[in-house]
Amino acid sequence: MILYGLKNCDTCRKALKLLPDATFVDVRGEGVPAEVLQQAHAQFESKLLNTRSTTWRQLDEAERTKAPLELLAEHPTLMKRPLIVDGVRMVLGFDKAAQTALGLG
Structure with a gap:
């Protein structure tokens, strides 16, 4: 299982703890x-891009119109966190539904 996130993200730390x-x-x-x-x-579409993040707010309008995958490649902190990859299964975020999908709830 791989957890993609930020080391200073509270949600990512909570996920790592569990x-x-x-x-x-x-x-x-x-x-x-x-x-x-x-x-x-392909699985999460627009949900993958965190448009509430500080990074998003700092982008100008021209950058915001780029393709989501291009934006995420240039600014990986725009990704909603955490992204948990377990084999072929992917879970985005760490809310109750995500925890249930991972067998934690």
Whole structure:
């Protein structure tokens, strides 16, 4: 199981605490592999892009019109967190539904 997130994100820390065997990948330092981003975008579509983030608010209008995968490649912190990859299964976020999908709820 791989958890993509930010080391200073409270939700990511909570997820890691409940998933101690998960491998953590800090998207700010290591990024997200292109194939993982493509699969996540195919599954979650617009939900993958966090338009409430500070990074999003700092983008100008021209940048916001770029394709989501291009934006995420340039600014990995725009991804909603955490993205949890367990084999072929992907879970986005860590709300009750995500925890249930991971067998934690």
